[in-house]
Amino acid sequence: MVTYRHLGSSGLKITEIAYGNWLTHGSQVEADTAIDCVHTALDLGITSFDTADVYANTAAEEVLGRALSGQRRESLEIFTKVYWPIGPKGPNDVGLSRKHIMEGINGSLRRLGVDYVDLYQAHRYDYETPLEETMQAFADVVRAGKALYIGVSEWTAEQIRAGQGLASQMGFRLVSNQPQYSALWRVIEGEVIPASTELGLGQIVFSPMAQGVLSGKYLPGAEPPAGSRATDGRGGKDMISRWMRPEVLTAVQALRGVAEEAGLTMPQLAIAWVLQNPAISAAIVGASCPEQLRDTVRASGVVLDESIMKAIDAALGDVIMRDPARTRTVSPNPRPA
Known part of the structure; x- marks a missing residue:
């Protein structure tokens, strides 16, 4: 069964492997398969589920709601x-204005079929709305009982500090940040993680397998496997493109021996690596079929010894991205629009 961790310094416990439906439900995977994946996650002990209104333009929330009914x-x-923009994508269908947050939470609750969400997250930082307006709207969402906790996603250390300061004045706290993080993408380590740890935010990280590249299924010089994310023209291909360079794929293949030494599959190694960081509250995994979940959940509770961690660094070498400025670009x- 999957191990639980506290979400930052809050009292909420979540499964250290959370199930997410970013590029699958309502898009890449048919509804029946998506529901089977959710039920498999529950059977495996996963109780934490991550989605967003923008995923498949609200369809992912609807599918998750049906699956958890x-x-x-x-x-x-x-x-x-x-x-992010949803619905007809009008001028107020995007951002962190009071209008969009209030309409957003009501729409999400309706699609999910619940009275409240455990965690409501600012999916990006909104430079066009005063931060005070955003934080006041989140405070009112919490007071209305529509969300129990508030988090952010891909905010810089400076933005997290400013947001936590205002949240504290308004009677609530930010408890989490949801950034991209993997053995290949480590840009949060230099600034975001130290600030978050100081302020009590846990990291719920997405793409722990770098959109699937760390699974080892993409080979240098070869065409991507049919049906894989790298062949998906509805968004998956664009998201994974940064990792499809020959030097990256070659470095990843060097992890095969490391995984074998650790007694793990490559997906398990990738997720276990993320979970070694004590600042991580959970790693989000997706699945296009139940079998993928049955493999990846075995990373829960795995402890990688120092020699394995060093071998991962040596194998990936110069292809690791560490520049903290990359957080600002997202x-x-x-x-x-």
């Missing part, structure tokens, strides 16, 4: 997010 609500931790200055 009939489950004991108190035994689940449901996370969703607000920021939140666009103008709101996306």
